[in-house]
Amino acid sequence: DAMVIQNPRYQVTQFGKPVTLSCSQTLNHNVMYWYQQKSSQAPKLLFHYYDKDFNNEADTPDNFQSRRPNTSFCFLDIRSPGLGDAAMYLCATSTRQGNQPQHFGDGTRLSIL
Amino acid sequence: GESVGLHLPTLSVQEGDNSIINCAYSNSASDYFIWYKQESGKGPQFIIDIRSNMDKRQGQRVTVLLNKTVKHLSLQIAATQPGDSAVYFCAENPFNQAGTALIFGKGTTLSVSS
Numbered sequence: 679d680a681m682v683i684q685n686p687r688y689q690v691t692q693f694g695k696p697v698t699l700s701c702s703q704t705l706n707h708n709v710m711y712w713y714q715q716k717s718s719q720a721p722k723l724l725f726h727y728y729d730k731d732f733n734n735e736a737d738t739p740d741n742f743q744s745r746r747p748n749t750s751f752c753f754l755d756i757r758s759p760g761l762g763d764a765a766m767y768l769c770a771t772s773t774r775q776g777n778q779p780q781h782f783g784d785g786t787r788l789s790i791l
Numbered sequence: 792g793e794s795v796g797l798h799l800p801t802l803s804v805q806e807g808d809n810s811i812i813n814c815a816y817s818n819s820a821s822d823y824f825i826w827y828k829q830e831s832g833k834g835p836q837f838i839i840d841i842r843s844n845m846d847k848r849q850g851q852r853v854t855v856l857l858n859k860t861v862k863h864l865s866l867q868i869a870a871t872q873p874g875d876s877a878v879y880f881c882a883e884n885p886f887n888q889a890g891t892a893l894i895f896g897k898g899t900t901l902s903v904s905s
Contacts, residue, residue: 720895728890782834
């Protein structure tokens, strides 16, 4: 089945140690998104790629970066994770059309020691 | 600011009952809405969507109702099953464009007992 795949499902890193989360999709969607979801809260958009164009949300910390080397893959880099960055990170994709849902992966749960 | 919200944080029902989960939105210009189901440890799963030119849309065991007059959205689940236990989010695409943040409601946790 076409889907959005996130690896790893669980990631533990040390305070201040860079970490990279990955997302791949077989839907051939143009748009890829990264959301942060903290416990008992709704997902919050960090940034998205519309094809190769990167779009950052205004309140996303500089600590968070992203790369999209091709249509299928997108990475979330956290340069110096702090304790407050412990969360579930969700990747989503969508087509270019407005009236279409975003399709989510199962997320990577990030823990900071 | 404008946001999509849910009326109840939790809803408990018996297996076989019908469930109704409500959502209020404040952006009268929005014309695309989505319901997601999120099980523990998983990502949000698309359930059903509706455009503002519709009042009702039905899927398999689920119905979404949209009342634009009072800016209210609801998700009805027929014959609720234990597997329906999850957090349900309504979401709004405020600009009706790809590449924009979905505005999520706070979520309703549905618990189904046998």
